[in-house]
Amino acid sequence: MFTKDAYNGESVVIDHYDADHDALRIEWRWPDIEDKPWTQRMNFPLHYRMIYHPLCIKYLRKHLVKERNRVLKKVKPRVRLLQKTLPDSGGPKVTCLATGFYPRHINLTLLREGQSVSDHQITGGELLPNGDETYQMRKSLEVSAEELQHHHYTCTAEHLSLDNKLEISLGISE
Structure with missing residues (x-):
């Protein structure tokens, strides 16, 4: 999962969730505070695990069911x-x-x-x-x-x- 927050036309916070390692990487980019962006690593917060992850899985499954016939169809030449x-x-x-x-x-x-x-x-x-x-x-x-x-x-x-x-x-x- 990947999210971006922007302010005044610039990305200021970028969240990237690594599902393989169950970790969240956050990049804070506030140009008024610092000249160079810094990265903070932390464990995957509870709200991501409890809300976003199940929602992503739910919508991926829903989309797969919807597109299943098109993806799996076979038409003879x-x-x-x-x-x-x-x-x-x-x-x-x-x-x-x-x-x-x-x-x-x-x-x-x-x-x-x-x-x-x-x-x-x-x-x-x-x-x-x-x-x-x-x-x-x-x-x-x-x-x-x-x-x-x-x-x-x-x-x-x-x-x-x-x-x-x-x-x-x-x-x-x-």
Whole structure:
């Protein structure tokens, strides 16, 4: 807990309660009395222990109950593996997209023949907010038409809301 009293635009008394050591530290800063502030250490006074500490705990618990559903919610990602033709090069692009998930951490992997595609070949991968308290992530890979015909591409997603790893093959979505 931390409190400040001010006078004439300046902090004059600063109280800091250290819960780990059950001690109160008070800094008195009265500029008219002394040029330099001094610090006095004392045991935690009874009124702090009996009034402020229980009130803080009460309001923290109340706030946690109020925000519990938002903090603990889990929303499954919608994962798709898409193929499109790039307008400038005419070559195909394979994109793994996960959207609408919460919490924010997700492990999204683009695979070629069951092997992870190296990060230097992939574009994207940034986590972005959706505006509805969910997130999205996209990873893309530019390939040649020949590569697309001869290789099998899949996308995997691991997320707290999923019981198992989700695996999507090109042309199939969940």
